[in-house]
């Protein structure tokens with residue numbers, strides 16, 4: 058069957074009649090296939106969930122429905138309009154949370170949030186501060202949600218030592234003969250093995266609380282209003298699961314405080330001012346709920362999560378580009394180098410980053 062047939066079957070399942078609704082590919086995420094379906098009646102974002110990445114898509118959807126309903130209730134109780142403040146999923150015409158096509162692939166649909174846009178790179182400090190507010194509010198709106206009732210959609214997603222083990226195993230096989238070309242990046246990772254475990258170790262010792270976290274807080278997972286430039290909400294909820302506030306903060310810095318587009322550039326370039334803007338927006342919105350230990354690991358988590366993401370890109374490069382969508386042969390290697398450059402920059406500025414976080418926390422309390 059052709060791709061068109063699968064898309065159109067999925068559209069029909071959500072009551073979006075092909076012909077009446079036009080569709081086109083949309084967005085630039087690395088994982089799912091997103092289509093914007095539009096007619097005079099409205100617009101819907103239709104997505105095929107990447108089954109290579111999400112082995113249990115029905116669990117992803119169960120989490121997504123639970124979390125968005127909780128957030129919608131929260132917004133309603135606070136006098137807001139959920140349609141403008143959160144993703145809302147459509148049920149299929151036979152009232153199911155998702156559609157499975159003839160190929161066994163799972164599709165879901167959300168109302169398109171009108172007048173919004175996403176950015177792959179921060180244009181200024183105000184944009185990042187606003188994005189931080191969206192992720193900080195996200196955590197606060199879910200603070201009373203029982204984290205242990207959510208599924209772990211990708212087990213050990215931010216378990217950096219496990220990611221390191223996977224990296225070493227792929228490196229040792231070097232099935233695609235790419236290690237030689239990536240030697241400098243490979244050494245960068247190997248030299249930092251001892252730094253990989255500090256968050257997981259603190260979690261295991263009970264020193265950091267498990268929360269409902271987003272786990273994929275890159276800038277283009279935030280919708281911004283086109284007219285005001287303000288961030289509305291976090292999207293891409295596939296990895297919402299129990300996690301650490303440090304994961305969300307660190308991952309957002311690795312994406313937001315990069316002066317160059319993570320996906321296009323050869324080298325990253327850390328901006329202390331962007332770091333400051335994100336940290337301020339985050340701490341202003343959820344700092345009061347963070348424990349002292351959580352505050353203390355925010356700055357080092359930015360270094361760790363950048364390292365982890367770079368290591369994942371590099372692992373995928375060595376493994377023949379099976380996970381992240383790529384546009385050319387060295388795309389994942391370039392992405393990895395970009396992250397490692399950020400890591401080097403941040404390693405040098407770590408004490409200033411920690412000092413700034415301390416000041417922001419004191420001011421917020």
Ligand code: ADP
Pocket residue numbers: 083084085086087088089090091102144167168169170171173174175277278280292293294
């Ligand atoms: P991926 O996992 O591939 O990153 P996302 O869920 O982030 O998929 O969606 C990809 C892009 O599609 C987003 O970056 C955003 O631009 C756009 N998008 C997805 N859902 C919506 C929506 N409901 N309203 C507006 N834009 C959306």
Ligand code: GN1
Pocket residue numbers: 085086087088089110272273275278293295296319366
């Ligand atoms: C992926 O889905 P997307 O494009 O928002 C990835 C993140 C990485 C990011 C790097 C489920 O995010 O973990 O940090 O690419 N998502 C998944 O750009 O693996």
Ligand code: MG
Pocket residue numbers: 086087277278293
């Ligand atoms: Mg995304």
